[in-house]
Amino acid sequence: xxxxxxxxxxxxxxxxxxxxSVVPLWGALARDDRLMAVAAPVSVTTFIMVLLSFAxxxxxxxxxxxxxxxxxxxxxxxxxxxxxFTGVWGNHEGSMLLWVLILVFFGxxxxxxxxxxxxxxxxxxxxxxxxxxxxxxxxxxATSNPFARVANPPLEGADLNPILQxxxxxxxxxxLYVGYVGFSITFSFAVAALILGRTDAxxxxxxxxxxxxxxxxxxxxxxxxxxxxxxxLGWGGWWFWDPxxxxxxxxxxxxxALLHSAIVMERREALxxxxxxxxxxxxxxxLLGTFLVRSGVLTSVHAFATDPTRGVFILALLCFxxxxxxxxxxxxxxxxxQGGLFAPISREGALVLNNLFLTSACAAVFVGTLYPLFxxxxxxxxxxxxxxxxxxxxxxxxxxxxxxxxxxxxxxxKRGDLLAASQRLYAAFGLAILMTVFTFWLWGMDMVLAPLGxxxxxxxxxxxxxxxxxxxxxxxxxxxxxxxxxxxxxxxxWGTSMAHFGVGVTVLGIVTASAFQExxxxxxxxxDVVELSGYQLTFDGAAPRRGPNFTEEVGxxxxxxxxxxxxxxxxSKRVYTARQMPTTEAAIHTTGFSQLYLSxxxxxxxGAVDVRVYFKPLITLIWIGCVIMxxxxxxxxxxxRLRVGAPKPARKRKSAAPxxxx
Amino acid sequence: xxxxxxTSFFLCLCLxxxxxxxxxxxxxxxxxxxxxxxxxxxxxxxxxxxxxQSIDDSDAPLAKDLRVLVRERLVAGDSDAQVIDYLxxxxxxxxxxxxxxxxxxxxxxxxxPLALVAGLFAIIxxxxxxxxxxxxxxxxxxxxxxxxxERRLKxxxxxxx
Numbered sequence: 001x002x003x004x005x006x007x008x009x010x011x012x013x014x015x016x017x018x019x020x021s022v023v024p025l026w027g028a029l030a031r032d033d034r035l036m037a038v039a040a041p042v043s044v045t046t047f048i049m050v051l052l053s054f055a056x057x058x059x060x061x062x063x064x065x066x067x068x069x070x071x072x073x074x075x076x077x078x079x080x081x082x083x084x085f086t087g088v089w090g091n092h093e094g095s096m097l098l099w100v101l102i103l104v105f106f107g108x109x110x111x112x113x114x115x116x117x118x119x120x121x122x123x124x125x126x127x128x129x130x131x132x133x134x135x136x137x138x139x140x141x142a143t144s145n146p147f148a149r150v151a152n153p154p155l156e157g158a159d160l161n162p163i164l165q166x167x168x169x170x171x172x173x174x175x176l177y178v179g180y181v182g183f184s185i186t187f188s189f190a191v192a193a194l195i196l197g198r199t200d201a202x203x204x205x206x207x208x209x210x211x212x213x214x215x216x217x218x219x220x221x222x223x224x225x226x227x228x229x230x231x232x233l234g235w236g237g238w239w240f241w242d243p244x245x246x247x248x249x250x251x252x253x254x255x256x257a258l259l260h261s262a263i264v265m266e267r268r269e270a271l272x273x274x275x276x277x278x279x280x281x282x283x284x285x286x287l288l289g290t291f292l293v294r295s296g297v298l299t300s301v302h303a304f305a306t307d308p309t310r311g312v313f314i315l316a317l318l319c320f321x322x323x324x325x326x327x328x329x330x331x332x333x334x335x336x337x338q339g340g341l342f343a344p345i346s347r348e349g350a351l352v353l354n355n356l357f358l359t360s361a362c363a364a365v366f367v368g369t370l371y372p373l374f375x376x377x378x379x380x381x382x383x384x385x386x387x388x389x390x391x392x393x394x395x396x397x398x399x400x401x402x403x404x405x406x407x408x409x410x411x412x413x414k415r416g417d418l419l420a421a422s423q424r425l426y427a428a429f430g431l432a433i434l435m436t437v438f439t440f441w442l443w444g445m446d447m448v449l450a451p452l453g454x455x456x457x458x459x460x461x462x463x464x465x466x467x468x469x470x471x472x473x474x475x476x477x478x479x480x481x482x483x484x485x486x487x488x489x490x491x492x493x494w495g496t497s498m499a500h501f502g503v504g505v506t507v508l509g510i511v512t513a514s515a516f517q518e519x520x521x522x523x524x525x526x527x528d529v530v531e532l533s534g535y536q537l538t539f540d541g542a543a544p545r546r547g548p549n550f551t552e553e554v555g556x557x558x559x560x561x562x563x564x565x566x567x568x569x570x571x572s573k574r575v576y577t578a579r580q581m582p583t584t585e586a587a588i589h590t591t592g593f594s595q596l597y598l599s600x601x602x603x604x605x606x607g608a609v610d611v612r613v614y615f616k617p618l619i620t621l622i623w624i625g626c627v628i629m630x631x632x633x634x635x636x637x638x639x640x641r642l643r644v645g646a647p648k649p650a651r652k653r654k655s656a657a658p659x660x661x662x
Numbered sequence: 663x664x665x666x667x668x669t670s671f672f673l674c675l676c677l678x679x680x681x682x683x684x685x686x687x688x689x690x691x692x693x694x695x696x697x698x699x700x701x702x703x704x705x706x707x708x709x710x711x712x713x714x715q716s717i718d719d720s721d722a723p724l725a726k727d728l729r730v731l732v733r734e735r736l737v738a739g740d741s742d743a744q745v746i747d748y749l750x751x752x753x754x755x756x757x758x759x760x761x762x763x764x765x766x767x768x769x770x771x772x773x774x775p776l777a778l779v780a781g782l783f784a785i786i787x788x789x790x791x792x793x794x795x796x797x798x799x800x801x802x803x804x805x806x807x808x809x810x811x812e813r814r815l816k817x818x819x820x821x822x823x
Contacts, residue, residue, distance in 0.1 A: 360775075367769070383755050386759030388705065388706045
């Protein structure tokens with residue numbers, strides 16, 4: 001009965017979304033306040049309905065109600081409680097419900113907090129948001145109903161995929177979905193602006209916090225997924241250029257470009273048309289990701305790809321939203337007026353360069369991901385496009401971008417002076433050269449690219465620091481007064497510097513972990529010692545152990561450095577009983593920013609076992625850098641000046657609240 | 663990423679053998695130079711039954727066979743290119759994670775650089791156009807009228823005329 005109630009709540013949410021998609025838009029076009037006022041309460045009610053249905057599904061999981069097909073297929077009574085909870089979104093139907101929940105949550109946020117938006121903009125934005133929710137709730141109801149029952153429920157469920165029985169499942173998908181779905185708001189804002197035929201600096205000001213929010217979460221989501229794969233999959237890789245990873249990277253690249261072009265639009269009223277197009281692209285790429293993952297077009301063996309009708313349905317949604325918004329764009333965008341002029345060498349120019357490289361990189365990833373599919377469809381030839389291709393095409397596009405990063409924030413708006421900007425970066429440049437030379441000295445001349453990569457990373461990091469120091473004019477006014485200026489710096493300045501610093505940190509981690517990694521592969525018997533990077537790993541033997549829903553073979557290693565005890569590591573191989581599925585549990589020891597990574601291989605009888613040990617220098621910087629980027633985003637959102645409704649800076653500028661265009 | 667975990671799950675299903683790590687100790691060649699070449703080559707070859715994994719990363723029995731095959735060819739004195747050719751002749755282009763530059767992969771390889779060049783052109787054109795427009799607007803006495811205003815002006819003029 002409760003389950004049917006959840007199903008019913010979802011149906012109600014669908015009906016409400018339909019109301020939300022039609023009535024407020026009608027109101028906005030007919031300038032009817034009462035019709036427009038429908039948007040906010042309906043969006044909040046829709047959220048409550050989806051929340052109810054999500055709660056019902058969660059309850060079915062927690063009580064292990066195997067009469068629900070979804071629970072039966074993805075849960076087990078012996079599963080630890082936390083995985084019963086996270087298992088709700090460890091499958092297609094549940095994760096789609098979470099996706100929709102976050103979607104309507106964002107709609108409700110706009111409805112709830114959007115009081116200071118112009119009425120028609122809020123109504124139109126919520127209407128567009130309503131179309132998206134209606135489309136995806138219908139998708140759930142029609143093709144992926146999580147509340148379907150089974151007539152004769154068995155006593156035990158099929159258990160959750162063991163790889164997903166990890167704390168990563170609790171964190172990664174929600175973060176990623178907040179990122180993906182968060183861009184729906186910028187999309188709705190963009191489409192609303194096109195419908196109303198009006199964009200201005202105020203529009204960019206409203207859109208920017210949403211973009212920042214979505215971008216920060218997407219950054220965290222991708223980083224978390226990368227770390228999860230790194231420790232769970234057991235071969236020590238952290239990025240595989242897998243189509244589904246690319247599906248999350250593409251909106252990230254487009255979103256990063258959007259973040260930067262929105263700044264130009266907000267400050268200088270330039271790049272309006274481009275910013276709107278980017279907002280459409282970013283969410284379109286999110287939708288494309290959803291399509292690729294859930295339709296099964298990319299992979300014949302994929303857990304989410306069981307039913308071709310789902311693929312067709314999502315494809316239809318995809319065509320409707322992407323095609324519709326682009327058609328609307330083609331029709332309405334030429335009517336939008338462009339503002340602010342700028343010289344090529346200027347802050348705007350640098351941000352345009354940023355957009356150029358990010359979108360080109362995004363295009364390279366897009367084509368690389370879809371090309372095998374395309375070629376197969378057209379000529380029937382089968383080719384693979386994998387990591388070596390992406391490294392070769394994506395990397396070179398990132399290098400000039402990274403070189404340019406420190407210049408952007410120190411150039412002035414409108415017309416910049418490259419020489420003056422370079423002078424502010426002398427110290428950063430010197431430091432980068434120094435670190436490059438130092439790395440050469442440390443590792444010898446046989447590796448050329450890696451020291452240059454280190455230099456590039458240091459350049460980006462030092463550039464971010466230099467930017468802050470330039471802003472407080474430390475050279476002109478001395479450290480003590482500079483310090484008081486430092487505290488007074490706006491959040492957006494700190495946010496920019498932090499995010500750029502984070503990029504440098506991530507690049508440093510990528511370079512060192514890929515270039516200077518060390519590896520040993522060996523067969524060990526109890527008592528054997530493996531030497532790696534100054535560590536001695538003694539194998540003390542392996543023993544079986546029982547977990548709640550798995551059995552495992554645990555190897556015990558003692559790590560010493562120069563004879564001194566450092567740590568004990570217990571890598572294991574598990575077999576999950578319900579699915580009889582083996583997994584490898586790597587053991588990781590973190591020293592400083594580096595990690596020692598240990599994973600077990602095949603047992604060879606008489607106590608001997610294969611083992612693979614890596615030393616990955618500074619690898620944690622990859623994810624720490626991402627966290628710093630996301631924090632930068634958060635600090636930037638917290639900037640009072642960018643908060644809608646906060647007093648405007650006392651600059652001579654037209655009031656940011658737009659009068660209706662009459 | 664969650665989906666790559668999903669896919670790897672299916673990958674494991676298709677193995678069903680006990681989980682081994684990729685390169686096993688008994689596969690490693692005695693000659694470190696040859697072994698290093700084998701590792702580089704393996705990273706560019708696809709495990710054909712897997713989901714976007716190189717034979718260097720994969721635990722699948724097929725990947726093991728291919729790793730051993732690559733090493734056998736290297737020991738027999740093949741060059742890297744010969745090993746690649748041999749594998750392509752046996753398994754087709756699908757085995758290469760980095761497609762060869764050919765007419766049917768031209769668009770693939772050119773996409774990134776082409777996007778960059780096209781974007782650069784678009785920017786230059788847009789800048790020029792904007793500058794010409796603003797110069798024109800500065801000359802024009804009706805600068806600052808909105809479209810709506812211009813339309814009304816035109817309507818008024820037409821009415822009078």
